[in-house]
Amino acid sequence: MGIRIGGHIEKVNGKEVSYSEFVQKYMEKNQPVVLTGLMDDWKACKDWVLDNGKPNLQFFSTHFGKSRVQVADCSTRDFTDQKRVEMSVSEFVDHWLDNSLQELGSALTNQSNGHPVLYLKDWHFVKEYPEYLAYTTPLFFCDDWLNLYLDNYRMHKDPDTYQANNEISCSDYRFVYMGAKGSWTPLHADVFRSYSWSANVCGKKQWLFLSPSQCNLVFDRNMKSSVYNIFDDVSEKEFPRFKEAIWLECTQEQNEIIFVPSGWYHQVHNLEDTISINHNWFNAYNLSWVWNLLLRDYNEAKEYIEDIRDICDDFEGLCQRNLAANTGMNFYDFFVFITCFCLANLVQLCYLLRDCKSIQSLSSVAQELALNLGSVRKIVDKLKSVGGLAGNHGFFLDMRETLDDPRFFHLCTGLERVYGMIHKQQSCCFDTKKDLVDDLRDLDTTRTYGSQAFTAEDLISFIDNAITKLSCTNCEGIVLPSEWDGA
Numbered sequence: 216m217g218i219r220i221g222g223h224i225e226k227v228n229g230k231e232v233s234y235s236e237f238v239q240k241y242m243e244k245n246q247p248v249v250l251t252g253l254m255d256d257w258k259a260c261k262d263w264v265l266d267n268g269k270p271n272l273q274f275f276s277t278h279f280g281k282s283r284v285q286v287a288d289c290s291t292r293d294f295t296d297q298k299r300v301e302m303s304v305s306e307f308v309d310h311w312l313d314n315s316l317q318e319l320g321s322a323l324t325n326q327s328n329g330h331p332v333l334y335l336k337d338w339h340f341v342k343e344y345p346e347y348l349a350y351t352t353p354l355f356f357c358d359d360w361l362n363l364y365l366d367n368y369r370m371h372k373d374p375d376t377y378q379a380n381n382e383i384s385c386s387d388y389r390f391v392y393m394g395a396k397g398s399w400t401p402l403h404a405d406v407f408r409s410y411s412w413s414a415n416v417c418g419k420k421q422w423l424f425l426s427p428s429q430c431n432l433v434f435d436r437n438m439k440s441s442v443y444n445i446f447d448d449v450s451e452k453e454f455p456r457f458k459e460a461i462w463l464e465c466t467q468e469q470n471e472i473i474f475v476p477s478g479w480y481h482q483v484h485n486l487e488d489t490i491s492i493n494h495n496w497f498n499a500y501n502l503s504w505v506w507n508l509l510l511r512d513y514n515e516a517k518e519y520i521e522d523i524r525d526i527c528d529d530f531e532g533l534c535q536r537n538l539a540a541n542t543g544m545n546f547y548d549f550f551v552f553i554t555c556f557c558l559a560n561l562v563q564l565c566y567l568l569r570d571c572k573s574i575q576s577l578s579s580v581a582q583e584l585a586l587n588l589g590s591v592r593k594i595v596d597k598l599k600s601v602g603g604l605a606g607n608h609g610f611f612l613d614m615r616e617t618l619d620d621p622r623f624f625h626l627c628t629g630l631e632r633v634y635g636m637i638h639k640q641q642s643c644c645f646d647t648k649k650d651l652v653d654d655l656r657d658l659d660t661t662r663t664y665g666s667q668a669f670t671a672e673d674l675i676s677f678i679d680n681a682i683t684k685l686s687c688t689n690c691e692g693i694v695l696p697s698e699w700d701g702a
């Protein structure tokens with residue numbers, strides 16, 4: 216029995232959508248959409264595609280052939296994913312070209328060539344070739360805290376498992392995918408329950424989506440494992456409610472970009488030889504998805520080792536280590552991450568409000584920063600309510616040290632550039648690092664509340680105190696998000 220298709224994904228011309236419309240209709244409502252018209256000037260669309268619309272594989276061998284990449288064999292399974300091997304881009308291209316030739320021969324004799332379909336995935340192309348500007352991230356996807364953070368910091372530092380050669384693979388969530396017709400990606404929801412966008416430089420993809428409200432339907436009775444391939448003959452005994460699921464379908468053509476919202480399960484098939492560019496990201500609008508996943512995975516990690524609690528010296532520490540290994544970050548990593556963004560948003564807010572004389576002159580950037588702070592505060596409150604940082608063995612963010620850290624300065628200038636672009640406002644440009652740091656110091660917040668955020672309570676006090684002080688000096692200026700008090 217096939218799957219039930221309940222509808223298709225909306226397609227709109229990206230040039231006719233404003234940023235605030237995109238936020239309201241898609242990011243806030245967590246709805247998928249396909250955007251056209253946003254890839255006109257991409258170098259990738261010229262260099263990577265032949266006149267007949269096929270991938271220019273020779274270009275990859277010539278210019279990027281030595282890169283080591285992860286390649287999935289689409290006919291194999293490794294738990295929830297396909298088996299992967301590492302090879303060079305040249306080897307991958309040779310295999311692809313070989314296979315196409317044999318495919319042609321087999322088509323003539325009406326036989327399958329029996330070769331595996333390989334799919335190059337998760338290639339950190341931008342990190343590896345920063346000078347080659349293959350594309351520009353469309354404005355809708357620029358408020359990206361995840362990649363901005365990873366451009367400056369590591370998400371999880373574990374001295375036991377740290378490997379220098381792992382640098383690239385943990386470095387960011389900006390990828391290139393390349394696969395021949397027939398390559399595919401099994402059913403999944405994205406890492407950290409981030410948003411993602413995926414742009415077809417050439418080729419065509421079929422996407423099948425399941426909304427988060429129906430995701431329980433693809434799980435087994437124990438809610439432990441999910442269906443791998445929705446086109447398989449899925450066992451009713453194992454997945455009793457699978458047949459109730461109603462899917463949304465989309466055929467994504469060349470030069471179209473799909474926005475994948477948080478927590479939507481999806482399966483993807485390359486209907487033609489396809490190259491795509493793909494980012495994962497999160498920001499104030501989907502931060503709660505990240506937190507909810509972390510909490511769920513933490514509870515699972517804890518339950519898994521519950522029977523050794525009594526003989527464990529540091530049970531909580533072990534839970535957090537396992538959480539980081541399975542999910543890619545733990546509560547402490549997340550706490551340091553949000554504290555850092557909280558500080559960066561405050562720094563910018565201080566800077567903008569310094570010269571603000573009245574509410575009229577308060578920019579939409581400042582409103583956005585206040586909204587971000589409100590969203591972070593809400594999450595910190597949730598972290599507090601589950602006692603999420605109990606047993607914190609020295610994981611904290613020293614705010615004063617952070618303010619002096621060049622990496623933090625880069626993060627702030629990155630954030631400032633993004634909101635300047637989004638709100639089409641003249642970048643105010645922190646003239647010097649000193650400017651930026653002095654502004655927050657002027658607020659006296661780090662002095663009053665101490666400089667180190669160890670606990671969720673510390674961070675809440677810090678945010679509230681900073682906002683109160685800012686509101687006193689620029690009173691009517693800041694319009695706090697309505698849910699500020701009731702977090």
Ligand SMILES: O=C(O)CCC(=O)C(=O)O
Nearest residue numbers: 399400405411413483493
């Ligand atoms: O294009 C693909 O094969 C998979 C992409 C994907 O799953 C995603 O962007 O989340």
